[in-house]
Amino acid sequence: MSIADKKSEVEQMMIEACKRSNRQIDDVNMIAVTKYASLETTKSVLDHHMLHIGESRWQDAKSKWEQLADRGTWHFIGHLQSNKAKDVVGKFDYIHSLDRISLADAIEKRAAQLDITVNCFVQVNVSGEAAKQGIAPEQCAEFCQSLLAYRHLNICGLMTMAPLDENTENSRDVFRGLRQLRDELNQKAIFNQPIHHLSMGMSNDFQVAIEEGATWVRIGTRLVGKEE
Template sequence: MNNIANNIQKIHTRINNACLNSGRNPDDVKLVAVSKIKPAEMVTDAFESGQKIFGESYVQEFRDKQPLVTAPVEWHFIGSLQSNKVKYLRGKVTTIHSVDRLSLAEEIDRQWGKTETTVDVFLQVNIGDESSKAGCSPEALENLVRSVAPLQNLRIKGLMCLPPHCDNPEQVRPFFKQLKQLAEQINRLQIPDVNMDELSMGMSGDFEVAVEEGATFVRVGTAIFGAREKKA
């Protein structure tokens, strides 16, 4: 077994244990392998090791890498996204995790409308109120949901967050708990075509805590592929 396959197996074991600790079904948690700044060969290795979903954060890198991966992987876009770059993702990704404003949602709707298909989206919430991070505020979330919901070529699947960095995963738990509570609040509003059952939260350093608090998608890169060099 190669290193990537071994790492993926370890991640699934940790997800399973976190589910057992919180009374959840491990089948309800999906692993997104964050392959940004990693070569196409590593994506192929991970796919051959059983990994299906891959997350990219940079549009130009994704454009270059995606044609090199011939395996039938499922691509998700998880990074900050400019409206003028959406066209490069059209028809190539199944899910966008980082929709934080109506103008971006409208451009996604417009681009996918050209193919008469739909794309799944998560609404990103700036749960820690950090000026350095994207995301709508918790207070603005309901208005954003109500504005995005009528768009025909995207489906709101749930919420995503990037909580403040903490060395101790337990310090991040309140942020994951808050995102879960926000999702439940939105669900209670029974807005047409809105379902908040999916939560994209948790990364290499804290995904077990995220799972315990309700994550259905965890975004793990370093623990699978190793440390990354910073993008120039």
């Protein structure tokens, strides 16, 4: 299948998931994850009007960003080491993996130097898997409260990853848990305005994520395959 065909297939699946959950397709955004894709494939993704690009390591994204940065909106979706924040801040419009104060410090320092505000998702380990990054759900409110001190961070939502499972229904409780956690944070009015976004769902389980309230889904292999 061509990238155009794959895009059409994913978009149709997104529409069907929205219909099942009485949502509007305009409320859900797709990030084309190109972390395993070449420069040429990433260019093709942009040529097909998929303008939100997801990368997880700066060393892999560097050549793509240097040549294609002005053509899309860039999302850093991987684990970000604090000492690498200086490479990412100012280049990526969104960071989906804020999960500790040391990283908040590093993002704030670089953003202040550049006089910009960085859109951040707080990563939550809803599933509790030891191999997953993210803060524990019960620590989320306190962590978010501490982020109010950072003037150059805009907390726009929460992110999580569900366990890999052939039965995507097993992801539903994880995605529902993140939505409920967001709603609880908004009820507590921790931030000056309610946070809206939920970054959750990948190639194998994005339909379930949409049914449970995802506003950003991260689609990689289903769109561009795996070229590494």
